[in-house]
Amino acid sequence: MPLPSYQIQLESNEAITPNVRKLRFKFIEPSSFTYRPGQFVSFLLEHDEKPLKRSYSIANLEMPNSEGLVTTDYLEIVISYVEHGRATRIFFDAKEDDTFEISGPVGLLILGSEIPERVFLIGTGTGMAPYRSMLKQLPELPQHQFNILFGAQKAQDLFYTDDFSTAQEHQNINFYPCLSREEQEGAFKGYVQAKLEDLKPNPETDLVYLCGNPNMVDDVFSMLKDLDFGVKQVKREKYVFSKF
Numbered sequence: 592m593p594l595p596s597y598q599i600q601l602e603s604n605e606a607i608t609p610n611v612r613k614l615r616f617k618f619i620e621p622s623s624f625t626y627r628p629g630q631f632v633s634f635l636l637e638h639d640e641k642p643l644k645r646s647y648s649i650a651n652l653e654m655p656n657s658e659g660l661v662t663t664d665y666l667e668i669v670i671s672y673v674e675h676g677r678a679t680r681i682f683f684d685a686k687e688d689d690t691f692e693i694s695g696p697v698g699l700l701i702l703g704s705e706i707p708e709r710v711f712l713i714g715t716g717t718g719m720a721p722y723r724s725m726l727k728q729l730p731e732l733p734q735h736q737f738n739i740l741f742g743a744q745k746a747q748d749l750f751y752t753d754d755f756s757t758a759q760e761h762q763n764i765n766f767y768p769c770l771s772r773e774e775q776e777g778a779f780k781g782y783v784q785a786k787l788e789d790l791k792p793n794p795e796t797d798l799v800y801l802c803g804n805p806n807m808v809d810d811v812f813s814m815l816k817d818l819d820f821g822v823k824q825v826k827r828e829k830y831v832f833s834k835f
């Protein structure tokens with residue numbers, strides 16, 4: 592069955608780092624949308640009169656109901672700049688009131704009912720969007736420990752840090768910004784892989800989520816396999832490029 596499609600309208604388009612823009616849309620028709628934190632949507636775009644389909648994670652910060660679902664009237668996404676990128680050009684140039692068609696939601700990078708004691712939520716760049724959408728859900732699961740690792744090159748490349756830092760007021764949430772190319776107080780110097788190693792991942796007690804750059808996802812997955820993690824103990828979402 593095809594996924595439902597929605598008409599949405601751009602409300603704001605703002606640079607939040609030198610390479611990332613945050614876009615907020617309102618739902619026009621239908622006027623509301625239901626998703627699970629961690630899922631993504633597909634934008635049905637057009638380039639040179641040919642259809643172009645691109646996926647973007649939902650970055651909304653909202654409280655799900657008791658079934659883990661959120662019904663909303665807006666969509667927030669974060670988009671990183673890709674040189675000569677066709678969708679990139681469309682979104683970076685998009686103006687308030689421009690309308691778009693999306694379909695969805697899709698994706699299994701969600702918090703299921705059977706998560707273990709300790710959960711790692713690891714991302715690079717815009718791969719942090721799904722974890723931002725989970726932030727209201729995490730304090731509702733106090734028997735689980737959530738370690739959020741945000742990989743970026745420099746401090747200027749981090750975003751949503753107020754949301755991730757504030758979440759640490761809850762005892763079961765830790766946030767670790769990891770900077771590969773800069774020293775900064777309060778941040779780990781190095782790749783997310785190195786920070787994860789410090790935290791001693793254990794296949795007996797842990798579940799690991801990986802999202803974003805395909806190289807990071809593959810590197811961390813191979814490190815975890817060496818530590819005896821099984822495929823089901825690592826949930827992966829790679830931001831792979833489209834062939835068309």
Ligand SMILES: Cc1cc2nc3c(=O)[nH]c(=O)nc-3n(C[C@H](O)[C@H](O)[C@H](O)COP(=O)(O)OP(=O)(O)OC[C@H]3O[C@@H](n4cnc5c(N)ncnc54)[C@H](O)[C@@H]3O)c2cc1C
Binds near residue numbers: 674830
């Ligand atoms: C499930 C899923 C969720 C995603 N969520 C997000 C999200 O939340 N935010 C986000 O920014 N992106 C996300 N992406 C990636 C996004 O869908 C597009 O692939 C990306 O925006 C580039 O599209 P484009 O049309 O601008 O580039 P294209 O026109 O497809 O590519 C132009 C050129 O750049 C190369 N290229 C494409 N992407 C990259 C890249 N990232 N780095 C280096 N070279 C590249 C291509 O090989 C090509 O040569 C997601 C992808 C998937 C599969």
